[in-house]
Amino acid sequence: MSEMKLAVLGAAGRMGQTLARAVAAAEGCTLAAGIEAKGSPVVGRDLGEVVGLGTLGIPITDDPLPVFAEVHGVLDFTAPKATVAFAGLAAQARIVHVIGTTGLTADDQAKIEAAARHAAIVKAGNMSLGINLLAGLTARVARTLGPEFDIEILELHHRHKRDAPSGTALLLGEAAASGRNIALNDHSARARAAGPDIAVAGADAVILERNVTA
Numbered sequence: 001m002s003e004m005k006l007a008v009l010g011a012a013g014r015m016g017q018t019l020a021r022a023v024a025a026a027e028g029c030t031l032a033a034g035i036e037a038k039g040s041p042v043v044g045r046d047l048g049e050v051v052g053l054g055t056l057g058i059p060i061t062d063d064p065l066p067v068f069a070e071v072h073g074v075l076d077f078t079a080p081k082a083t084v085a086f087a088g089l090a091a092q093a094r095i096v097h098v099i100g101t102t103g104l105t106a107d108d109q110a111k112i113e114a115a116a117r118h119a120a121i122v123k124a125g126n127m128s129l130g131i132n133l134l135a136g137l138t139a140r141v142a143r144t145l146g147p148e149f150d151i152e153i154l155e156l157h158h159r160h161k162r163d164a165p166s167g168t169a170l171l172l173g174e175a176a177a178s179g180r181n182i183a184l185n186d187h188s189a190r191a192r193a194a195g196p197d198i199a200v201a202g203a204d205a206v207i208l209e210r211n212v213t214a
Contacts, residue, residue, distance in 0.1 A: 125167030142179030
């Protein structure tokens with residue numbers, strides 16, 4: 001069986017570099033390409049040198065079309081606007097599109113679902129096995145305890161985080177809502193503060209945010 005050729009989107013970012021190294025080390029996979037946004041200072045540089053693998057002879061490109069035509073799949077932990085565009089390209093090429101991007105709107109989700117009619121799309125707010133097991137347990141607990149119990153999801157992260165609530169918080173919120181057989185958007189309250197104390201009560205499912213400086 002031939003190796004799966006994979007491209008990393010947003011290859012120079014922190015997550016992109018981690019993915020590139022993981023693909024290079026994975027049996028049965030080949031790190032075939034790295035894509036960055038137009039105007040990025042790393043475009044044209046060797047992918048291996050950027051991600052810490054040494055020279056690979058693969059220049060980072062800002063043109064996804066020829067890459068999507070040659071690879072079997074792409075790994076995408078970028079930004080919502082880029083991810084939606086990449087989903088369309090993956091659908092045209094009929095390849096695998098693994099999405100870890102968070103902060104997607106309902107409209108973004110609808111476009112990705114449309115693309116999934118032609119592309120094999122794997123998408124999660126958090127790719128960790130442990131978090132996905134926790135989501136399953138959260139749904140079960142929410143279903144077992146019943147509506148007389150409020151649910152609060154409190155997350156702490158640095159103040160520069162781009163998407164809040166995080167994909168992980170939303171994943172757990174959706175799991176709790178599914179356990180109650182309700183829609184999260186219709187039965188949730190969200191609060192954000194820089195101070196040490198937050199108190200929100202009385203909702204079926206609550207996602208709270210607290211920013212910290214560390």
